[in-house]
Amino acid sequence: MIRLAVLDMAGTTVSDGGVVERSFVEALGGMGFDPDGRELRAHLDYVRETMGQSKITVFRSVFEGDEARAQEANQRFEAAFDRAVSRGEIEPLPGAEAALTALRARGVRICLTTGFSSGTREQLMDVLGWRDVIDLSLSPGDGVRGRPYPDLILTALMRLEVDAVRDVAVAGDTISDLVAGTAAGASVVAGVLTGAHDRAQLESAPHTHVLDSIADLPAVVLAT
Numbered sequence: 001m002i003r004l005a006v007l008d009m010a011g012t013t014v015s016d017g018g019v020v021e022r023s024f025v026e027a028l029g030g031m032g033f034d035p036d037g038r039e040l041r042a043h044l045d046y047v048r049e050t051m052g053q054s055k056i057t058v059f060r061s062v063f064e065g066d067e068a069r070a071q072e073a074n075q076r077f078e079a080a081f082d083r084a085v086s087r088g089e090i091e092p093l094p095g096a097e098a099a100l101t102a103l104r105a106r107g108v109r110i111c112l113t114t115g116f117s118s119g120t121r122e123q124l125m126d127v128l129g130w131r132d133v134i135d136l137s138l139s140p141g142d143g144v145r146g147r148p149y150p151d152l153i154l155t156a157l158m159r160l161e162v163d164a165v166r167d168v169a170v171a172g173d174t175i176s177d178l179v180a181g182t183a184a185g186a187s188v189v190a191g192v193l194t195g196a197h198d199r200a201q202l203e204s205a206p207h208t209h210v211l212d213s214i215a216d217l218p219a220v221v222l223a224t
Contacts, residue, residue, distance in 0.1 A: 191203075194213050
């Protein structure tokens with residue numbers, strides 16, 4: 001029986017309207033890359049491939065281990081994204097709040113996870129107004145690696161005192177979400193088609209389900 005659902009935010013439960021990608025472009029432009037140049041486009045392709053991973057990890061790869069530049073780019077990204085959040089450009093995906101409510105009604109605890117910093121995550125939670133319909137939200141941090149590692153899922157399991165990984169369902173819109181869910185040993189590892197990666201990409205990763213949206217997850221959980 002599923003007792004915990006660990007759900008991604010942007011692209012899975014939350015619509016960003018392209019804000020994540022635009023924030024990466026703004027950050028890289030601020031670091032000296034030509035917004036219309038070939039090098040920035042190549043980096044943006046990498047960003048798309050690695051959607052779902054911790055943003056600082058992505059910037060470390062872009063800047064080839066130059067920690068100071070990676071941290072500066074990450075700060076620029078977070079600032080750009082935070083401005084978009086404050087302008088109201090972020091909203092729940094259709095059916096997301098109903099899905100959260102349905103899961104909670106069935107006794108399933110809910111953790112939302114993200115590759116954003118804890119500060120940005122908390123701002124998102126304030127805008128969404130979901131604090132009363134979830135149990136926990138997590139970002140990568142000290143001792144907790146981001147996706148594709150299983151740390152966020154296992155941290156949620158421990159903090160919410162769920163007894164076994166087989167009692168966990170994971171859902172996300174990227175390959176990294178599915179790799180993390182599989183590595184954690186979750187019984188349900190579901191890709192959703194509302195975000196960064198398409199069906200072919202999600203089906204190339206280990207998974208149990210590919211769903212049209214998070215709205216379909218409660219039925220999967222009920223049947224598990």
